[in-house]
Amino acid sequence: MRRSSRFNNGVLAALLLAAAPLAAQEEDGPLARGVARLAAWEFREAEAAFEEAVRKDPTDALAWAFLGNARNKQARYAPAAEALERAIALDPSRRGVRFDLGVSLFHLGRLPEAKAR
Numbered sequence: 001m002r003r004s005s006r007f008n009n010g011v012l013a014a015l016l017l018a019a020a021p022l023a024a025q026e027e028d029g030p031l032a033r034g035v036a037r038l039a040a041w042e043f044r045e046a047e048a049a050f051e052e053a054v055r056k057d058p059t060d061a062l063a064w065a066f067l068g069n070a071r072n073k074q075a076r077y078a079p080a081a082e083a084l085e086r087a088i089a090l091d092p093s094r095r096g097v098r099f100d101l102g103v104s105l106f107h108l109g110r111l112p113e114a115k116a117r
Contacts, residue, residue, distance in 0.1 A: 030056060031063055038070055046070040054083075061091035069100055077107040 034049030050067035053060060068084035071077075081104035087097050105114035 029053070031060070031066070034063075034066055034070070038066065038073075041073075043070050043073040047074070059090060061087045061094070061097075064090060065094060065097045065100070068097070068104070072100055072103055075107070077104045080104040081108065 030049045030052035034046045034053060037043075037046035037049055047067065047070040050063055050070055053063035054067055057063065064083050064087035068080045068082075068087060071080035071083060081101060084097055084101040084104060087094065088101065091097075102114045105111075
């Protein structure tokens with residue numbers, strides 16, 4: 001997949017940095033695999049790994065945030081918004097996740113909601 005600047009790559013970098021300690025704990029786990037695939041711009045593979053991570057632990061806000069980011073990167077905005085809303089519900093302190101949700105909502109034509117994020 002071609003690299004695109006459509007999304008804030010700074011948010012992606014922040015998410016990758018936040019996940020590094022967690023991914024190191026589970027070298028072969030789905031979160032680590034997803035982070036590696038996301039860093040390699042392999043968004044479908046990353047999405048599959050993050051889906052596995054949230055099935056394994058539905059309370060993992062970071063996994064939900066990564067899942068939403070991977071879906072945004074594929075222009076799958078409705079499922080991205082669902083994942084990102086779940087991430088925010090689990091951990092409302094992550095501002096980058098709110099930004100990603102705003103991107104999803106913007107592309108879904110939900111501009112007032114996007115501006116609020």
